[in-house]
Amino acid sequence: MDTFAQLVLLSLAAGTPLVFAALGELVVEKSGVLNLGVEGMMLVGAIASFIVAAHTQSPWLGVGAGALAAAALSTIFAVIALTLRANQVATGLALSLFGVGLSAFIGRDYSSVVIGGITPVAIPGLSDIPVLGRLLFGHNPLVYVSLALFAGVQWFLYRTRAGLVLRAVGESPQSAHAIGYPVIAIRYAAVVFGGACAGLGGAYLAVAYTPSWVEGMTAGRGWIALALVVFATWKPSRVIVGAYLFGSVTLAQFQAQAAGVAVPSQLLAMLPYVATIVVLAIISRDATTIRLNAPASLGKPYHPE
Amino acid sequence: MKLVLEGRPQPSRAAVWFAPLLATAATLVVGFVVFKAFGKDPLAAFDAFFIQPVATRYGIAELLLKATPLMLIATGVAIGYRANVWNIGAEGQLTLGAIAGGGVALAVGDAEWPSALLLTVMFAAGALAGMLWAAIPAWLRTRFNANEILTSLMLVYVATLLLSWLVHGPWRDPEGYNFPQSRLFTDSALLPNLVAETRLNAGLLIALAIVAIAWVFVRRHIVGFEMRVAGLAPAAANYAGIAAKRNVWLGMLAGGACAGIAGVGEAAGPIGQLLPSMSPGYGFAAIIVAFVGRLHPLGIVFASILMSLLYLGGESAQMNLALPSAVTGLFQGTLLFFLLAADVFVNFRVRVVQPAAAT
Numbered sequence: 001m002d003t004f005a006q007l008v009l010l011s012l013a014a015g016t017p018l019v020f021a022a023l024g025e026l027v028v029e030k031s032g033v034l035n036l037g038v039e040g041m042m043l044v045g046a047i048a049s050f051i052v053a054a055h056t057q058s059p060w061l062g063v064g065a066g067a068l069a070a071a072a073l074s075t076i077f078a079v080i081a082l083t084l085r086a087n088q089v090a091t092g093l094a095l096s097l098f099g100v101g102l103s104a105f106i107g108r109d110y111s112s113v114v115i116g117g118i119t120p121v122a123i124p125g126l127s128d129i130p131v132l133g134r135l136l137f138g139h140n141p142l143v144y145v146s147l148a149l150f151a152g153v154q155w156f157l158y159r160t161r162a163g164l165v166l167r168a169v170g171e172s173p174q175s176a177h178a179i180g181y182p183v184i185a186i187r188y189a190a191v192v193f194g195g196a197c198a199g200l201g202g203a204y205l206a207v208a209y210t211p212s213w214v215e216g217m218t219a220g221r222g223w224i225a226l227a228l229v230v231f232a233t234w235k236p237s238r239v240i241v242g243a244y245l246f247g248s249v250t251l252a253q254f255q256a257q258a259a260g261v262a263v264p265s266q267l268l269a270m271l272p273y274v275a276t277i278v279v280l281a282i283i284s285r286d287a288t289t290i291r292l293n294a295p296a297s298l299g300k301p302y303h304p305e
Numbered sequence: 306m307k308l309v310l311e312g313r314p315q316p317s318r319a320a321v322w323f324a325p326l327l328a329t330a331a332t333l334v335v336g337f338v339v340f341k342a343f344g345k346d347p348l349a350a351f352d353a354f355f356i357q358p359v360a361t362r363y364g365i366a367e368l369l370l371k372a373t374p375l376m377l378i379a380t381g382v383a384i385g386y387r388a389n390v391w392n393i394g395a396e397g398q399l400t401l402g403a404i405a406g407g408g409v410a411l412a413v414g415d416a417e418w419p420s421a422l423l424l425t426v427m428f429a430a431g432a433l434a435g436m437l438w439a440a441i442p443a444w445l446r447t448r449f450n451a452n453e454i455l456t457s458l459m460l461v462y463v464a465t466l467l468l469s470w471l472v473h474g475p476w477r478d479p480e481g482y483n484f485p486q487s488r489l490f491t492d493s494a495l496l497p498n499l500v501a502e503t504r505l506n507a508g509l510l511i512a513l514a515i516v517a518i519a520w521v522f523v524r525r526h527i528v529g530f531e532m533r534v535a536g537l538a539p540a541a542a543n544y545a546g547i548a549a550k551r552n553v554w555l556g557m558l559a560g561g562a563c564a565g566i567a568g569v570g571e572a573a574g575p576i577g578q579l580l581p582s583m584s585p586g587y588g589f590a591a592i593i594v595a596f597v598g599r600l601h602p603l604g605i606v607f608a609s610i611l612m613s614l615l616y617l618g619g620e621s622a623q624m625n626l627a628l629p630s631a632v633t634g635l636f637q638g639t640l641l642f643f644l645l646a647a648d649v650f651v652n653f654r655v656r657v658v659q660p661a662a663a664t
Contacts, residue, residue: 036454040638080642084649085310089391089454090596094641097589101634108629215631220462227455266470273459277441280456281449290450303312 005134007251012143013209015247017042017201017218019146021225022232022239023153024197029229030157031190032170032297036092037077038198039222040099045070045199046206047107050213054110059118059211063142063203070199071192073099078191082184085301100216110213117211118142142204147240149197154236166190170295173302183302198222220273227276231283233293242279249275307660310653320650325597325604328643329611335639345626353625358617366503368613370575374399374567374584376609377512378591380519381563383600385556387523388532389539392560394442394457396588397464398435402565403572404468405434407579410494410572411476411487420493427494428511428569435565436558438464443557447550453557461588469581476579487579496574508570513606515563520602532556564588585616586634593641612637 021038028035048069053062073095081091118141126137157163166186169176173183201221206213224246232238253268284290333351340350358364378395385392392398406427413423438460445451469485478488496506523533532552539549571583594612598604619633 076642080646084646085653086645086648090641091645093393093454093592094638094645097593097634098638098642101631101636101638104631105629105635108631220459223455223458227452227459230452230455264470264474266466266473270463270466273462277445277451277456277459281445281451284451285449287450 002131002134005131005138007248007255008135009138010251011244011248013140013247014250015243015245016140016143016146017204017209017221018225018228018243018246019150019240020201020204021198021222022228022243023146023149023236024194024201025225026229026232026234026236026239027153027157027166027197028190028194029234029298030170030295031166031187032173032295032300032302033081033187033191034088034092034299035074035077035081035095035191035194036089036226037074037095037099037222038194038225039218039220040096040102041070041073041195041198042099042202042205042218042222042225043103043216044073044099045202046217047103047110047202047213048199049203050110050113050115050206051106053115053117053207053211054113057116059116059207062115062207063118063200066203066206067196067199070202071196073102074191074195074198075188077195078188081301082187082191085303088299088301096222104215107213107215111215113213115207115211118208140204140208142200142208145200146204149200150236150240157236167295170297173297177304184304187302198225201225224272224276227280230290230294231279233283233289234295235293246272246275307658309656309658310649311656313652313654316651320648321599322604324647324650325599325608325644327647328597328640331643331647332636332640335643336636339632339635340626340628343628345628350622350626350628354618354622355614357625358614358621362500363503364617366500366505367617368610369509370503370505371613371616372606372609373509373512374570374587375591375594375612376516376606377567377570378560378564378588379594379598379605379609380516380602382560382591383595383598383605384519384523384532384559386536386595387600388536388552388556390446390553390556391454392439392442392457392557393454393592394439394460394588395560395564395591396584396586397457397461398438398561398564399568399571399584399588400461400464400468401438402431402435402568403579403583404464404471404568405565406431406569407487407490407572408476410490411579413491413494414488415491418493420495420497423493424496424573427573428566431565431569431572432562433565435561435563435568437561438565439557439561440554443554446557447553453553457557465582468579468583472579472581478578485581489578490573494573495577496570504575506570506574508574511566511570515566516602516606519559523602564591590616590637593637596641597644615640 021042025038045066049062049066052065053059077091077095080086081088120138120140123137126133165181169183169186177183205217228242231242250272252271256268337347340347359368382392382395409427409430442453442456445456446453472485472487476487478486496508499505590612594605594608598608615633615636619630622628622632623630
């Protein structure tokens with residue numbers, strides 16, 4: 001039973017960066033904007049959080065800095081894609097490429113720096129409950145933050161008026177505009193929120209999951225998060241499930257090695273990417289489902305006239 | 306008083322060609338600021354970054370050497386982009402091409418094959434491997450409606466891991482002191498040199514030939530025309546019976562073939578063996594080249610030279626200015642951002658609007 005608890009813990013830990021990034025991107029896409037720059041924003045969040053954590057000795061300050069840095073980066077995307085009405089696909093790609101380059105540039109001196117990261121905190125008494133204690137209370141604090149984020153996003157989107165307005169903007173910006181809602185401003189807010197979430201995902205990687213900085217350390221998780229939003233048909237609850245499933249797939253490499261399976265590590269490391277492709281194909285094949293669940297104005301530039 | 310974007314009745318042709326120049330200038334300004342922020346004298350930094358690398362014969366040869374894969378890949382992916390087929394996985398297709406071409410070279414080994422034959426087989430293998438890797442996202446899009454951006458990108462990671470496995474394991478040089486690299490290719494498997502005492506090789510001629518062929522295809526061939534229409538007006542294209550699926554296949558396979566050929570060009574050219582990394586991100590830089598070059602062959606050639614200069618400048622900055630070579634990636638991303646921003650002038654005019662006077 002203990003290995004099961006261990007597996008669950010590791011899967012949740014591995015899936016948490018995806019939870020952060022995918023939830024943020026989900027909100028962005030719900031407002032009708034397609035931001036492909038998640039990978040770049042995650043990396044910028046990672047390096048920003050790492051640098052601040054290294055200099056202030058406070059990993060939590062680092063986390064905040066990571067979210068802020070990525071949010072700032074996302075405003076560049078917002079200006080070009082929303083105000084200047086550029087093609088959102090190209091702009092998002094540019095954001096990713098820029099974020100990768102920027103993070104490598106800023107982070108060049110930090111690859112051998114060691115910081116004290118955020119580690120799971122043992123709650124006396126509760127954590128000692130056999131099985132359940134570890135399953136419920138043995139997680140990294142940021143895992144709980146991500147779950148709170150999920151609850152918050154779910155509540156915001158489906159239980160508040162503001163969330164309803166955001167969804168309306170995503171389905172039909174013209175109608176929302178006709179009623180008098182500021183479509184561009186709402187989309188700006190969504191993009192910045194998505195950026196902050198991606199930054200949190202990156203910060204989690206650099207300050208909690210593996211407290212270190214390696215160039216390109218997200219290893220494609222930003223892109224997987226994008227696929228995850230599609231896989232979850234734009235529903236937050238499914239994002240959580242999908243993220244943890246992917247988390248468990250990324251563990252396969254280590255589990256197989258531990259079990260003595262003689263498959264080369266590189267081939268096992270391919271699993272998350274192959275799984276993403278397979279999952280994307282399965283969920284996309286029904287065009288009707290996609291059309292019904294995807295925000296109707298996703299990716300289309302909005303022209304106020 | 307405020308600035309308002311007003312739609313133009315027709316896209317401005319002048320802006321289409323002016324925007325890349327504007328974007329380049331803006332990127333240079335950013336470079337100015339970055340250099341200053343790092344305490345370097347901006348003019349000296351400019352000189353080191355943009356002038357020094359091409360001040361010698363060897364430098365110009367290096368410029369063309371790096372521009373070769375860029376223009377090759379950009380030409381291929383641009384064919385797809387015109388039809389709204391987004392092949393973002395060119396880096397992975399390049400890797401597969403290198404693996405295939407390199408595999409042929411390693412398999413032939415010391416057997417005495419004539420160089421022309423060996424190189425032809427290598428390039429053919431590389432092109433096929435690149436097309437195969439691009440066929441996966443094409444199939445997934447036409448059969449499963451899966452977004453080709455994400456699938457082709459995922460395959461980049463898979464390709465890199467495949468190459469890593471090969472050079473760490475089955476294809477590792479037994480006399481290579483356990484370094485992750487393949488055996489060196491024999492001389493007959495290497496591209497012939499073009500300019501003595503430089504690294505410039507015949508790959509440049511192959512690239513230029515393919516750019517010319519692609520230009521003819523897009524401008525003169527009916528299929529090329531149909532792909533352009535499909536990108537500009539998908540509904541009209543559909544009504545006219547232009548096969549959307551065929552365009553996806555063509556768009557992806559063109560990019561895959563070109564990237565595969567570029568991969569062999571790197572393996573049989575400057576590198577001469579298989580290493581864990583066969584490209585400093587050419588596949589991604591080529592996407593920027595395609596955009597900055599306006600998806601037009603001539604523009605792509607110029608843009609590839611500019612991008613190549615950015616690569617060389619980054620290396621030079623590392624050697625002479627103690628700036629990290631990652632500054633290249635920064636400039637590349639900045640260039641694309643500014644291009645997309647400058648593109649607003651193609652479809653919109655900026656007007657100053659005076660608020661209505663109070664009565």
